[in-house]
Amino acid sequence: MDAFLHQIFSGLANGCIYGSVGLGLVMIYQATHHINFAQGEMATFSTFIAWALIQSGWPYWAAFFVTVAISFIAGLVIQRIILRPVEKSPVLTNVIVFIGLLVIFNSMAGWIFDHTIKSFPSPFAQKGMLVTPWFSAHEVGSALVMLAVLFALYAFFRFTPIGLAMRAAAQNPDSARLVGIRVSWMLAMGWGLAAAIGSVAGMMVAPVVFLDPNMMGGILLYGFAAALLGGIDNPGGAVIGGFIVGVLENLLGAYVIGTELKLSVALVLIVGTLTLKPDGLFGKQVVTRV
Amino acid sequence: MSTFIEYTKTKQFRWISSALLLVALLILPFLFKNYRVFQFNLVLVYAVAVLGLNMLTGFNGQISLGHGAFFAVGAYVAAVLMDRAGMPYWSTLPFSAVVCFIVGWLMGFPALRLGGHYLALATYAFALAVPQLLKYKNIEGWTGGVQGIVLSKPEPPISFSFLGQPFSADRWLYVFTLAVAALMFLLAWNLLRGRVGRAMIAIRDHPIAATAMGINLPVFKSVTFGVSAAFTGVAGALGAICVAFVSPDSFTVFLSITFLVGVVVGGLASIPGAIFGAIFIQFVPNVAEEISKSAPWAIYGVVLIAIMYMMPSGVMGLLKKIWAGMQPATRVDPVRKS
Numbered sequence: 100m101d102a103f104l105h106q107i108f109s110g111l112a113n114g115c116i117y118g119s120v121g122l123g124l125v126m127i128y129q130a131t132h133h134i135n136f137a138q139g140e141m142a143t144f145s146t147f148i149a150w151a152l153i154q155s156g157w158p159y160w161a162a163f164f165v166t167v168a169i170s171f172i173a174g175l176v177i178q179r180i181i182l183r184p185v186e187k188s189p190v191l192t193n194v195i196v197f198i199g200l201l202v203i204f205n206s207m208a209g210w211i212f213d214h215t216i217k218s219f220p221s222p223f224a225q226k227g228m229l230v231t232p233w234f235s236a237h238e239v240g241s242a243l244v245m246l247a248v249l250f251a252l253y254a255f256f257r258f259t260p261i262g263l264a265m266r267a268a269a270q271n272p273d274s275a276r277l278v279g280i281r282v283s284w285m286l287a288m289g290w291g292l293a294a295a296i297g298s299v300a301g302m303m304v305a306p307v308v309f310l311d312p313n314m315m316g317g318i319l320l321y322g323f324a325a326a327l328l329g330g331i332d333n334p335g336g337a338v339i340g341g342f343i344v345g346v347l348e349n350l351l352g353a354y355v356i357g358t359e360l361k362l363s364v365a366l367v368l369i370v371g372t373l374t375l376k377p378d379g380l381f382g383k384q385v386v387t388r389v
Numbered sequence: 390m391s392t393f394i395e396y397t398k399t400k401q402f403r404w405i406s407s408a409l410l411l412v413a414l415l416i417l418p419f420l421f422k423n424y425r426v427f428q429f430n431l432v433l434v435y436a437v438a439v440l441g442l443n444m445l446t447g448f449n450g451q452i453s454l455g456h457g458a459f460f461a462v463g464a465y466v467a468a469v470l471m472d473r474a475g476m477p478y479w480s481t482l483p484f485s486a487v488v489c490f491i492v493g494w495l496m497g498f499p500a501l502r503l504g505g506h507y508l509a510l511a512t513y514a515f516a517l518a519v520p521q522l523l524k525y526k527n528i529e530g531w532t533g534g535v536q537g538i539v540l541s542k543p544e545p546p547i548s549f550s551f552l553g554q555p556f557s558a559d560r561w562l563y564v565f566t567l568a569v570a571a572l573m574f575l576l577a578w579n580l581l582r583g584r585v586g587r588a589m590i591a592i593r594d595h596p597i598a599a600t601a602m603g604i605n606l607p608v609f610k611s612v613t614f615g616v617s618a619a620f621t622g623v624a625g626a627l628g629a630i631c632v633a634f635v636s637p638d639s640f641t642v643f644l645s646i647t648f649l650v651g652v653v654v655g656g657l658a659s660i661p662g663a664i665f666g667a668i669f670i671q672f673v674p675n676v677a678e679e680i681s682k683s684a685p686w687a688i689y690g691v692v693l694i695a696i697m698y699m700m701p702s703g704v705m706g707l708l709k710k711i712w713a714g715m716q717p718a719t720r721v722d723p724v725r726k727s
Contacts, residue, residue, distance in 0.1 A: 134506040136454075136513065184698060190505035192697050194452050195653055198646055199697070203690030210683035316642070320517050323510055359525060366518040370511050374499045377507075 102353075110349030111342055112238035113307075113321075115245040118341020119300040120315075120322025121329065122249070123293040125337045128326070130269045130289035131186070136197040138297055139319030140204035141177075143312060145170040145298030146305050147212045150219055159222045163302060167295050174294025178287040186283075208312040219305035241303035248299055249338055252292070265289060317362055321348065324368040330379030340379065344368065418563045419552040426559045428671055430631040433563075433570040434624050436667035439651035440577055440660065441620025446649075447658035448581060449613045450593030451500060455512030457644030458519040459618040461637075463489050463625025465523065468538045468635045469531050478543045478630045482569065485626035486619040493618020497611030516642040523637035537636025540629065562631050569627060573620060578660055580616070589613055590658070621648075643686075650689050653696055656703030665704040 120138065127135045145166055152162035181200065185192050223240030256262040267275040268285035276282050300322075301315065308314055325344045329336025344365070352361050372379060396402055418426045442456045466488045467481035496515065500508050524535050532538070545561030554560070580586060588609055591599040600606050629635050647670050655666030674685035700707055 134510055136509070181694065188697075191446070191450070191452055191657075192701065194454075194506065194509045195649065195697050196694050198454065198649060199690040199693030201690070202643075202646060202686045202693070206683035206686035206690065210681055210687065214682070316517065320514055323514065327510075360521060362518045362521045366514040369514045370499050373503050373507055373511060377502065 106349045106353050107346055109238060110346035112242050112345070113349065114342035114345025115242045116300050116304045116318065117321040117325040117344050118338035119245045119248060119296055120318060121325035121337035121341050122334055123296045123300070124322060124326045125331060125334050126289050126293040126296065128331050130265070130286050133193050133197070135293065136194070137200035137204060138293065138322070139315030140201045140208070141174070141294050142297035142301035143315045144204045144208050145294070146219065146301035146310060146314070147208050149302050150217060150310055151212070153220060159220060166298050166302065170298035171291040171295040175287045175291035178290035183283065205312050214312060217310040219310045221306040237306055244299065244303055248296060252334065261288070320362060320365040324365045327369055327372045328379055330381040333379070333381045336379060336381035339381065414567060418560045419554045423557055423559050426563050427631070430559065430563050430566050431628070432667045432671045433566040434628045434631060435651060435670055436663045437570050437573045437627065438621045438624035438648055439655060439666045440573065440663040441617045441624065442648045443652045443655070443657065443659070443663055444577060444581065444620065445613060445617035446652060448586065448593065449589045449610065451610065451614065452505065452509040453512045454509050454645050454649065455516035456621050456648045457640050457642065458516045459489050459493060459621040460625035460628065460644060461519050461523065461640035462492055463622030464629035464635045464640070465532060466622070467626035467629045468540060471540055472538050473531060479565070482623055482626050485622045489622025490615040490619040494611055494615030496618070497614030500614055501607050501610055513642065516645040520637040520640055535637065537634060540633040542633045543630065566627055566631060569623070573623060574660065577620070581660065650693060653693055654703055656705030659703065659705035662703055662705035
């Protein structure tokens with residue numbers, strides 16, 4: 100029973116991370132209707148920046164917040180410089196540009212920080228009030244951090260004028276522009292936020308899976324699965340989808356199919372959701388007019 | 390100058406230039422060392438794979454980030470048949486094609502409901518999952534698990550020397566691969582320039598109008614997926630024969646991205662473009678690797694984005710533009726002139 104509970108709780112902890120990766124995807128999807136394939140590699144690169152800062156003697160939380168700020172600005176700049184010219188281009192062009200970004204970040208991480216696997220510190224003490232028989236301090240800590248991020252995002256979109264402007268720009272760009280919202284800048288804000296969320300997810304997952312340039316490959320896939328399962332246009336859905344994917348992955352991995360085929364679970368989930376219920380569990384049904 | 394351009398349009402010129410090209414291609418392997426010949430073989434293999442992806446993405450508008458997976462399936466089918474069933478290497482190609490056609494066709498069904506990004510996503514997931522599936526321990530008896538399968542290169546049927554170079558296994562494979570690649574290009578050309586090709590392009594450009602014109606959308610899209618996968622599968626089988634080794638880790642998601650780079654560089658919806666794309670993905674990393682291990686991928690990324698900005702129709706588009714610029718001005722379409 101303890102082992103079973105442990106699987107469930109560590110599944111929930113993983114689910115937080117998948118959910119936050121999914122959240123980054125939903126942020127960009129809502130604003131631009133594009134799926135950002137480079138989300139995972141951007142997060143990995145941010146984590147490398149944090150690692151470099153910590154290596155050079157910075158305290159953990161200082162490095163953490165500086166990394167989040169750098170990621171936000173980097174996301175903003177990427178949208179302004181690289182994605183704005185192709186904003187209105189066909190889907191294929193956008194996918195190719197995203198893939199270009201993916202390989203650039205992946206190779207730059209390997210080039211600058213080397214391909215060796217690095218350990219990344221966890222900010223949560225191994226002994227303390229957070230430790231229980233079922234989950235480790237890092238699992239609880241990262242879950243709390245992710246929930247805090249989620250809550251902050253909710254508050255940002257619900258209660259601040261700029262959050263409202265971003266929602267307006269995503270929902271109806273033309274009308275938003277007419278009332279004086281700078282829609283293109285709102286998209287850039289969305290990119291910045293997505294990059295910032297991604298960097299938090301990267302820093303939370305790095306102590307578990309260890310840091311290397313391909314760290315996020317599998318996690319991004321689970322993030323996709325989480326986002327799709329929850330409905331690609333629903334931020335809360337992405338988080339719940341993340342929990343479902345995390346628990347499912349852990350239970351299936353431990354009891355049914357073994358750890359080697361875990362990625363196939365994500366594949367089946369993605370293809371299954373897209374074919375059987377394309378709007379996800381909590382998504383809005385989209386009707387397109389001919 | 391203009392008389393030469395007129396002459397290039399005659400049938401006689403076509404025959405002479407094709408014959409010269411064939412002779413040049415056959416002499417080529419004897420001018421280089423064995424390792425270079427091996428690289429030429431891979432160029433031909435990649436050209437077929439890129440052609441397969443281009444058929445789907447360039448002509449039919451279905452984005453696939455998972456063609457490395459079909460390449461892997463083709464390679465494994467060929468390797469398992471050669472290693473476990475003892476079949477001769479040349480007879481494995483049709484099997485790879487059929488198996489990949491079926492897998493691609495099945496993949497084409499969810500693809501019917503998925504447009505654009507979602508299809509890219511599903512195929513990306515497929516490409517990520519396949520190496521893991523190949524390592525699965527219950528099929529280890531067939532696939533050799535993580536170790537993969539080591540094959541031996543086929544011996545050339547005749548032995549002779551030409552220009553001081555022996556007719557080695559790699560040179561024989563060059564001739565074999567060239568023949569298969571030529572056949573695949575001919576098939577693709579026949580398929581794409583006619584009714585079927587026009588239907589595929591119509592689906593890409595306007596699916597609703599295409600349906601209204603009487604094109605059976607589900608059948609065309611899923612069969613295109615299957616045929617495209619079959620082309621890439623044959624390339625995979627050829628790759629397995631040329632390299633004489635398959636292992637799960639040679640077919641990562643980055644292989645799929647490499648094919649996409651090939652398609653984009655050569656030119657979307659261009660058949661001869663596949664050759665330029667293949668030359669690019671074979672030789673540019675070789676040169677770039679001298680700078681750093683990561684340099685090839687950084688260059689790929691920059692090239693992908695730069696081409697999307699500056700010449701979306703790739704190398705072939707550029708060549709066509711140059712060729713059109715060389716034409717005499719009198720050949721302007723009278724309708725367009727008025």
